[in-house]
Amino acid sequence: xxxxxxxxxxxxxxxxxxxxxxxxxxxxxxxxxxxxxxxxxxxxxxxxxxxxxxxxxxxxxxxxxxxxxxxxxxxxxxxxxxxxxxxxxxxxxxxxxxxxxxxxxxxxxxxxxxxxxxxxxxxxxxxxxxxxxxxxxxxxxxxxxxxxxxxxxxxxxxxxxxxxxxxxxxxxxxxxxxxxxxxxxxxxxxxxxxxxxxxxxxxxxxxxxxxxxxxxxxxxxxxxxxxxxxxxxxxxxxxxxxxxxxxxxxxxxxxxxxxxxxxxxxxxxxxxxxxxxxxxxxxxxxxxxxxxxxxxxxxxxxxxxxxxxxxxxxxxxxxxxxxxxxxxxxxxxxxxxxxxxxxxxxxxxxxxxxxxxxxxxxxxxxxxxxxxxxxxxxxxxxxxxxxxxxxxxxxxxxxxxxxxxxxxxxxxxxxxxxxxxxxxxxxxxxxxxxxxxxxxxxxxxxxxxxxxxxxxxxxxxxxxxxxxxxxxxxxxxxxxxxxxxxxxxxxxxxxxxxxxxxxxxxxxxxxxxxxxxxxxxxxxxxxxxxxxxxxxxxxxxxxxxxxxxxxxxxxxxxxxxxxxxxxxxxxxxxxxxxxxxxxxxxxxxxxxxxxxxxxxxxxxxxxxxxxxxxxxxxxxxxxxxxxxxxxxxxxxxx
Amino acid sequence: xxxxxxxxxxxxxxxxxxxxxxxxxxxxxxxxxxxxxxxxxxxxxxxxxxxxxxxxxxxxxxxxxxxxxxxxxxxxxxxxxxxxxxxxxxx
Numbered sequence: 088x089x090x091x092x093x094x095x096x097x098x099x100x101x102x103x104x105x106x107x108x109x110x111x112x113x114x115x116x117x118x119x120x121x122x123x124x125x126x127x128x129x130x131x132x133x134x135x136x137x138x139x140x141x142x143x144x145x146x147x148x149x150x151x152x153x154x155x156x157x158x159x160x161x162x163x164x165x166x167x168x169x170x171x172x173x174x175x176x177x178x179x180x181x182x183x184x185x186x187x188x189x190x191x192x193x194x195x196x197x198x199x200x201x202x203x204x205x206x207x208x209x210x211x212x213x214x215x216x217x218x219x220x221x222x223x224x225x226x227x228x229x230x231x232x233x234x235x236x237x238x239x240x241x242x243x244x245x246x247x248x249x250x251x252x253x254x255x256x257x258x259x260x261x262x263x264x265x266x267x268x269x270x271x272x273x274x275x276x277x278x279x280x281x282x283x284x285x286x287x288x289x290x291x292x293x294x295x296x297x298x299x300x301x302x303x304x305x306x307x308x309x310x311x312x313x314x315x316x317x318x319x320x321x322x323x324x325x326x327x328x329x330x331x332x333x334x335x336x337x338x339x340x341x342x343x344x345x346x347x348x349x350x351x352x353x354x355x356x357x358x359x360x361x362x363x364x365x366x367x368x369x370x371x372x373x374x375x376x377x378x379x380x381x382x383x384x385x386x387x388x389x390x391x392x393x394x395x396x397x398x399x400x401x402x403x404x405x406x407x408x409x410x411x412x413x414x415x416x417x418x419x420x421x422x423x424x425x426x427x428x429x430x431x432x433x434x435x436x437x438x439x440x441x442x443x444x445x446x447x448x449x450x451x452x453x454x455x456x457x458x459x460x461x462x463x464x465x466x467x468x469x470x471x472x473x474x475x476x477x478x479x480x481x482x483x484x485x486x487x488x489x490x491x492x493x494x495x496x497x498x499x500x501x502x503x504x505x506x507x508x509x510x511x512x513x514x515x516x517x518x519x520x521x522x523x524x525x526x527x528x529x530x531x532x533x534x535x536x537x538x539x540x541x542x543x544x545x546x547x548x549x550x551x552x553x554x555x556x557x558x559x560x561x562x563x564x565x566x567x568x569x570x571x572x573x574x575x576x577x578x579x580x581x582x583x584x585x586x587x588x589x590x591x592x593x594x595x596x597x598x599x600x601x602x603x604x605x606x607x608x609x610x611x612x613x614x615x616x617x618x619x620x621x622x623x624x625x626x627x628x629x630x631x632x633x634x635x636x637x638x639x640x641x642x643x644x645x646x647x648x649x650x651x652x653x654x655x656x657x658x659x660x661x662x663x664x665x666x667x668x669x670x671x672x673x674x675x676x677x678x679x680x681x682x683x684x685x686x687x688x689x690x691x692x693x694x695x696x697x698x699x700x701x702x703x704x705x706x707x708x709x710x711x712x713x714x715x716x717x718x719x720x721x722x723x724x725x
Numbered sequence: 726x727x728x729x730x731x732x733x734x735x736x737x738x739x740x741x742x743x744x745x746x747x748x749x750x751x752x753x754x755x756x757x758x759x760x761x762x763x764x765x766x767x768x769x770x771x772x773x774x775x776x777x778x779x780x781x782x783x784x785x786x787x788x789x790x791x792x793x794x795x796x797x798x799x800x801x802x803x804x805x806x807x808x809x810x811x812x813x814x815x816x
Contacts, residue, residue, distance in 0.1 A: 162783055169761070169787050176754045176794050180747035180801060184740070414779040451772040451783040458769035466766045473762045477755075500805060504798040511791045518784070645744075 096552035097238065103556040104252060107268050107563055133498035137505025139266045142273030144171070144480075144506065145513055146222075146565035147229030147536070150276060150558055152623030153514075154542075155535030157521020158389065159423070159621075161449035163456050164521055167623045168514035170476025174630070175510065178481040179503045185645050186499075195580040198640050204652030208585040210659040214636040215576035217663055218483065219569045220609065221629035225622035226569070227614020230562045232536040233555060243615045249559075250611035253566040254604050269564045275557045277509060280516045283539070283554065286546040287523035291404040292415050294394050296528030297545070301386040303441065308350065308358040315350070317360060325360070331429040336363070336438065338431065344377030344384065347431075349440045364388065364424060364532055365438040367431075387541065389530040392420040392443045409519075416446040416522060423449075423525070424532050439532045449525070468691040472627060475695035479630025482637035535621050566610065574602035620679065627693060628670050635698035636662030639706050647710075654710030662702035669694030739808035746808075750801055757793065761786050 149171065156164030186197050195211035227246045234245030307318040308325070315325040315337065326338045328350060335350040337360060347365045350358050364385065367374045375385035395418040396404050404415050424439040444454070452458055456469045524530060524538035529545045531537050540558060544551035578598035583590050590598060617625065639658045643650045670676060673692045674684035737743075764771055764782075772783040 162787075165787055169758075169790050172791050172794055173754070173758050176751060176797065179798055180751040180754075184743060184747075410778040410780060413784055417779070417781065447773050447781070450781055451769070452765045453769055453772075458766055461766065461769075469766055470762060473758070477758060497806070497809065500802055504795075504802050507798045508795050511795045514791055515788060518787075646748075 093548050093552065095548055096555055099552040100238075100556045100559060103560055104563075106271075107560055108252070108255065110267055110271075133501040134505060135270050136266065136498070136502040138273040138509060139269035140273075140502055140506035141509035141513070142269030142271075142276070142561070142564055143568045144510055145273060145276055145561065146626070147226045147558070147562050148623045148626035149510075149513065149517065150280075150539055150561055151229045151232065151536040152225065152621055152626060153517045154521045154524060154539035155537065156455065156621055156623050157518060158524035158530055158538035158542075159535045160455035161444075161522070161525070162452050162518075163454050164623065165518050166452060166456070166472070167476065167627065168517050170473055171480065172507070172511050172514050173477045174480025175503065175507045177478060179500065179507065181645070182481040182641060183499045183503050186641070195576065195584070198637075198644055198655060199652075201644060202652040202655070204656070205585060206656040207652050207659075208580055210656040211637075211640075212576040212580035212585065214659050214663055215580070216573050216606075217667065218629060218633045218636065219573040219576070220606070220613065221632055222483065222626060223566060223569050223573075223606075223610040224613045224617050225620075225625035225629070226562050226566045227610050228617050228620060228625065229536050229622045230559070230566075231614060231618060232534045233540065233559055233562070235534075235537070242618050246611055246614035249562055249566060250607050250614070253563055253570060254607035268560070268567065272557060272560045272564050273509065275553075276561055277513055279543075279550070279554045279557050280513055280520065282550060283523070283543055283546070284516045284519045286550070287519055287527075287542075288408065288412055289406045290523075290527070290546070291407050292391060292394050292412075292419065292526060293403045294391050295402075296390055296526070300390065300528045301388070303362045305362065306360040308360045310356045310358065315358065323360070329429060329431060331427060334427070334440075336427075336429070336440075341377075345374075346377045347436060347438050361441055363438045363440045365436055366533070367437070368435040370433055387529050387531055388422075388424050388439075389525050390422050390528050391526055392422045395419045412519065412522075413450060416526070417450055419446045420444065421446055421449055421526055423454075424530065426532070449522070464690040467696055468693055471631070471691060471693035471696035474699060475627060475631035475634050475693055478634035478638050478695070478699060482633040482641060483630075534619065566607075570603045570606050570610070571599075573606040574599045577602035577606070617679070620675075624675070624692075631670070631693055631695040631698065632663065632666045634662075634695055635666040635702050636660075639699070639702040643703070643706050643710075647707075649710050649714065650706065651710040651713045653713040654706045654708075657709040658702045658706035661705040662698055665701050666694045666698040669698060737809070737813065739805070739812040742808050742812070743805045746801065746804060750797055754794065754797060757790060761790060 148167075153164050153167045153171075156167065158164070195208055195215065198211055199207040227249060230249035231242035231245035234240050234248065235242060238245070240248075306320055306323060309316050309318060315328060317323050317325060323339055323341045326340060326345070329336045329338065335352075335358075337348045337350045339346050339348050339360070341348070347363050347367075349361045349363050351361060352358050365374075365376060366385075367377075372379065375382075378384040394401050394404060394415070396415055398418070404411075407415060421444050423442045423444050425442040427438050427440060429436050429438070448454060452469075456472070457465050458469065461469075520539050520542065524542040527542060527545050529538065529541040531541060540551060540555050543554040578595060578601070582588050582598055583595060636659045639662065640655045643658075644655070669689050670692075672687055672689045673694070674687040674690065675692045677687040678684045764786075772786075773781050776782050776785045
């Protein structure tokens with residue numbers, strides 16, 4: 088996709104980044120101790136911390152990923168909103184207060200508070216690092232996507248810019264600056280989402296999204312013998328027909344360009360030839376709708392097939408209310424663009440056909456996660472996703488460390504409630520924003536992640552500039568938080584505690600900053616490698632790993648007295664190995680490797696349904712077998 | 726080297742009662758969430774049935790899960806604060 092670079096967007100963006108860096112440097116001068124670096128000295132107000140929680144949590148996955156997935160797949164994207172919020176219920180009711188009581192700086196401190204075990208120090212540090220890295224990937228992917236329309240830069244350069252800025256922020260300041268950046272960003276994200284939602288409702292639903300929206304064409308075709316002939320139009324000629332996955336596609340010469348159209352049968356000899364979008368990798372370069380990128384033949388898409396209001400077909404509904412928006416979509420029909428991939432000689436074709444979808448199907452689960460007539464594996468995949476979303480939040484190290492930034496358990500609780508209210512409100516808005524993007528001709532089929540910012544652009548360059556800057560700050564803040572958590576795992580848990588280096592306060596901060604730099608570099612590389620994947624989907628995987636490796640340990644320490652340090656370490660390792668292993672052999676990853684997803688040995692994408700119970704079982708079994716060691720552990724220390 | 730909390734916390738006599746309340750409220754919410762998942766995979770067409778204000782079950786249930794989480798959070802906080810002020814009075 089080609090975007091026009093906006094000077095206003097650029098100015099607002101640079102101002103924002105300068106503001107964020109300014110805050111970081113201001114607090115950097117105040118950060119002298121390890122407590123200040125990792126836990127903001129435990130002095131952050133609960134209200135600020137609550138909004139900062141929301142800022143941390145409403146990452147690229149929420150704003151870019153969920154809205155994008157809703158724009159592409161309707162209600163199935165909203166499942167992430169429901170699950171991500173439900174995770175906070177576990178955090179509030181089960182984890183928040185005890186973790187606050189146990190911990191010092193990091194997740195490892197919290198689960199090791201009762202044992203002081205070297206194996207827990209090591210395994211928990213590894214788990215923190217892996218979960219944070221998996222969570223970092225989607226943030227970096229989202230950052231890369233964001234700068235493409237904003238600055239007109241390639242994806243990889245966007246990832247590099249975000250990585251560099253965040254490394255500067257984190258390696259100079261730590262948790263205090265991260266908290267205030269998240270607080271400001273969380274507030275602005277809510278404000279901009281409210282404005283965007285109000286704009287969608289005022290705009291209503293229109294048959295044609297905007298004047299310059301591309302008019303998709305179709306032609307009548309007659310089959311005579313082996314030949315397909317287009318009726319009454321000399322401008323288009325069918326070259327040949329390709330069959331793929333039970334559908335027919337025609338290679339055509341249209342307006343002087345070689346394009347791909349979909350061939351829909353009416354009866355045995357009559358067909359309709361319908362325009363598609365295509366990106367074709369040829370030996371001589373990439374063609375967008377048959378032309379080089381610079382010719383701008385590729386369009387933003389997503390429109391209504393029929394707008395129905397009170398049983399009558401109309402061109403426009405006018406302004407709508409919060410319920411009538413859904414009512415009208417439910418009655419109408421939407422054109423979604425569904426991707427197909429096939430080989431045409433030497434050329435690899437990525438094409439998107441017009442998929443007319445009833446609004447009623449868009450407003451219930453089933454477009455992305457197949458549920459009607461689903462196989463057992465498809466059902467397990469859905470349950471697995473819902474399980475990981477529910478149990479993942481309270482096991483995310485960068486969420487857990489925020490509990491250490493407030494002075495008391497009561498403040499930890501109040502922070503969490505503020506976070507739930509802010510995040511819940513935002514998640515309700517995601518359904519409006521995602522559906523707004525789906526029907527207003529703003530979708531970039533190459534990346535679902537850009538749907539919300541591009542919708543903002545539809546409503547005006549001012550709103551686009553503001554929202555892009557906030558989204559960018561969102562990513563900066565979240566990445567900063569994740570890197571603090573990762574650097575804590577390396578410098579505090581591993582070097583200081585596991586290797587017993589007994590570092591001075593200054594050396595601890597220096598080690599943390601060096602670790603932050605290294606993690607940042609790895610995150611940049613992974614962000615470039617995972618380009619093109621939906622960030623919510625990627626975050627769902629991070630949740631599955633966190634829920635599998637960390638949550639059993641947290642819950643069993645709190646609720647089962649026979650839990651031993653060996654049991655915890657074994658459970659963490661089991662959770663990591665099983666969840667990461669299942670992900671690496673899943674259909675989505677096969678697709679990412681360039682292999683056929685159907686060949687993946689594991690038929691589901693979400694590993695939680697296997698890895699979470701396995702981790703619990705291993706913890707229980709190993710703990711029961713190591714009860715004698717537990718007695719020794721406590722005798723030794725007490 | 727054992728690690729204590731980042732800030733010194735006083736004894737909380739209400740912690741057991743708060744933990745028990747938290748577990749009960751979590752189980753209640755978990756049942757709502759599990760029912761949503763169960764209906765989605767077992768009776769997917771039911772999710773399209775209109776419930777109220779012309780909205781289908783999927784939207785009403787989804788929004789309710791979010792709103793109930795917020796409401797339960799406030800109720801939990803009020804009850805916990807009540808426990809704390811009663812049981813930790815002498816401190």
